[in-house]
Amino acid sequence: MRAAQFSRFGGPEVLEIVDLPDPHPGAGEIRIKVRAAGINASDWKKRQGLMDQELPQTLGYEAAGIVDEIGDGVSGVTVGDRVFGASPYGAAQAELALLSYWAPIPNSLDYARSAAIPAAAETAARSLDQLGVTAGSTVLINGASGSVGSAAVQLAMERGARVIGTGSPGTHDALRLLGAEPVAYSDGMPERVRAIMPSGVDFALDVAGSGVLPELVELVGAPEHVITVADFHGAQQTGIRFSHGDTGRATYALAQDAQMAETGRFSIQVGQTFPLTEVAHAHRVGEAGTVRGKLVLLVD
């Protein structure tokens, strides 16, 4: 199969399309013919050598496609089904990918919009679970306009929470449409939040990693009511929880979001699609930060 891969760390130019042996699903896994695979900010961090150190690496946490092999112990899915899900090996940017959890693609979504969902939805659901956000909670989401942030807004609203979301001013209308009360994240953010909720908020989720964990603790009143998914060093310095996949995956989120998507209550914006062969260009666009919404690779 063809796959996007790098065998040395560096700029986007280290990415190449290579031929790799076809993978086969282990117990509890399925294999899909990939039609679309999501790109995440961690892709360029990995390519630059800032995360995993092994080489070579194929990237891609999430994909959508057609089931073509089924591993031992798997039930409820058939060869030919259209599914979207998560790659346990982070290697979904290829013609074939193994998935360890998945859900049927809802009729209302195409492959690209489905492939944009798994990482954002799972991260958002996991973080809200770990915070304990339920009906009647008030929650501040710092970085609410991005993929993970907008998923968190939609899932918190679905739980019956009241949501304040920080975003740049140009995103405020979109945040309102999702049901959040928007505030700008520039200087003075805590005062703007207090103006909306004078007694503070119950929980805060930091998706932006913008160095405001102390302000978030002050707003909620207790460090255990703050979680970050993006500020690893800030979490270490402040003793705030850093949520990542190894802290317990919310795999149920995919089926929940598929069902919500069918009734128009959940979506992740796709900013731009690229053929798999243009993965290096996609990284340049992603790192430039000029396109709002998820970047997705399409596979013929």
Ligand SMILES: NC(=O)c1ccc[n+]([C@@H]2O[C@H](COP(=O)([O-])OP(=O)(O)OC[C@H]3O[C@@H](n4cnc5c(N)ncnc54)[C@H](OP(=O)(O)O)[C@@H]3O)[C@@H](O)[C@H]2O)c1
């Ligand atoms: N730990 C995990 O399990 C996990 C999993 C997935 C992703 N992540 C991490 O989560 C982060 C977000 O990922 P994403 O895919 O949602 O990225 P994204 O779609 O690019 O969103 C990032 C958002 O951050 C906002 N932002 C930028 N500067 C800000 C600031 N100073 N204050 C508040 N918000 C600011 C941007 O808002 P504007 O456009 O309005 O400026 C943008 O919408 C990344 O660091 C990623 O690595 C972690």
